[in-house]
Amino acid sequence: xxxxxxxxxxxxxxxxxxxxxxxxxxxxxxxxxxxxxxxxxxxxxxxxxxxxxxxxxxxxxxxxxxxxxxxxxxxxxxxxxxxxxxxxxxxxxxxxxxxxxxxxxxxxxxxxxxxxxxxxxxxxxxxxxxxxxxxxxxxxxxxxxxxxxxxxxxxxxxxxxxxxxxxxxxxxxxxxxxxxxxxxxxxxxxxxxxxxxxxxxxxxxxxxxxxxxxxxxxxxxxxxxxxxxxxxxxxxxxxxxxxxxxxxxxxxxx
Amino acid sequence: xxxxxxxxxxxxxxxxxxxxxxxxxxxxxxxxxxxxxxxxxxxxxxxxxxxxxxxxxxxxxxxxxxxxxxxxxxxxxxxxxxxxxxxxxxxxxxxxxxxxxxxxxxxxxxxxxxxxxxxxxxxxxxxxxx
Numbered sequence: 057x058x059x060x061x062x063x064x065x066x067x068x069x070x071x072x073x074x075x076x077x078x079x080x081x082x083x084x085x086x087x088x089x090x091x092x093x094x095x096x097x098x099x100x101x102x103x104x105x106x107x108x109x110x111x112x113x114x115x116x117x118x119x120x121x122x123x124x125x126x127x128x129x130x131x132x133x134x135x136x137x138x139x140x141x142x143x144x145x146x147x148x149x150x151x152x153x154x155x156x157x158x159x160x161x162x163x164x165x166x167x168x169x170x171x172x173x174x175x176x177x178x179x180x181x182x183x184x185x186x187x188x189x190x191x192x193x194x195x196x197x198x199x200x201x202x203x204x205x206x207x208x209x210x211x212x213x214x215x216x217x218x219x220x221x222x223x224x225x226x227x228x229x230x231x232x233x234x235x236x237x238x239x240x241x242x243x244x245x246x247x248x249x250x251x252x253x254x255x256x257x258x259x260x261x262x263x264x265x266x267x268x269x270x271x272x273x274x275x276x277x278x279x280x281x282x283x284x285x286x287x288x289x290x291x292x293x294x295x296x297x298x299x300x301x302x303x304x305x306x307x308x309x310x
Numbered sequence: 311x312x313x314x315x316x317x318x319x320x321x322x323x324x325x326x327x328x329x330x331x332x333x334x335x336x337x338x339x340x341x342x343x344x345x346x347x348x349x350x351x352x353x354x355x356x357x358x359x360x361x362x363x364x365x366x367x368x369x370x371x372x373x374x375x376x377x378x379x380x381x382x383x384x385x386x387x388x389x390x391x392x393x394x395x396x397x398x399x400x401x402x403x404x405x406x407x408x409x410x411x412x413x414x415x416x417x418x419x420x421x422x423x424x425x426x427x428x429x430x431x432x433x434x435x436x437x438x439x440x
Contacts, residue, residue: 204391208384215384219391221352221418258337259352271387286354286418 332394
């Protein structure tokens with residue numbers, strides 16, 4: 057059994073999390089000699105491990121609990137189709153993962169791809185109706201706070217922005233490793249008024265923790281973070297020396 | 311609820327758009343205590359200069375302008391939220407003392423205190439023994 061190393065993000069008490077764009081490639085059956093791989097859904101309290109079984113080259117079964125609303129019974133497996141086409145892969149997996157991957161490449165112009173995408177979105181909405189168990193236990197459903205994150209990059213650095221309205225600076229903890237950034241913290245509910253009668257309660261509170269894996273190596277020592285008006289702004293320079301590793305070799309004509 | 315939680319809700323009712331940005335509905339908590347109503351709105355990115363609270367007749371409008379976070383020459387790696395303005399309107403009843411409304415902004419959270427008018431505050435009536 058092989059492990060997929062990177063998980064995309066961590067949720068406080070949540071059971072599931074995403075597969076990063078990097079590990080997406082690991083899912084490709086060609087990288088495995090055996091036909092079983094293991095996915096780890098990372099939570100801060102415990103990790104939830106799921107074994108996936110490659111039924112064939114393109115289909116994988118995921119033993120996720122899924123409730124069929126019509127019969128109210130749990131099904132213990134679901135088939136997931138893996139296709140070499142990356143975008144399709146994202147869509148299939150997206151059902152029970154947080155929606156973190158916004159597609160940047162589109163094949164709008166291509167008639168077949170757009171048809172395929174339409175079919176996929178049909179499947180997506182179909183499966184969503186089943187109330188997939190991990191989704192039900194997700195941070196959202198429990199009314200917990202999950203910050204939204206934007207990540208941008210250029211050749212020199214990454215910029216990570218997170219919306220953290222109402223969180224105190226001292227309650228935010230940013231940790232940088234060589235290839236990922238962790239944002240931890242807690243959004244506290246004010247406790248001053250005891251006899252509150254709520255009319256609207258749309259905001260959410262609670263602790264959160266997200267791990268953002270980054271593609272390139274970063275210089276963890278040179279990271280800078282600022283927090284203003286509820287927006288956390290982290291700048292991390294990329295490691296230039298690691299990029300230089302690939303040296304171009306000139307070829308001499310004999 | 312879950313979908314709503316991940317995304318901002320776009321406010322499609324906003325008219326008079328001058329700026330070419332999207333407008334979102336900020337999420338609010340409204341709660342009542344003995345003396346006042348409190349409205350707390352999450353508006354990440356606004357500060358005391360860019361937030362606007364207006365009361366016209368009995369319509370309370372909260373609006374916030376977010377000065378952009380667009381950075382040039384960067385590629386988007388992934389994106390979960392959009393930057394835009396905020397606007398939401400509420401209708402107040404006569405029970406609110408309009409002159410004493412207080413607003414504060416801290417870390418992207420707007421907090422409005424809407425004190426109740428004297429006449430509607432609960433009063434204990436003394437009973438005299440005859």
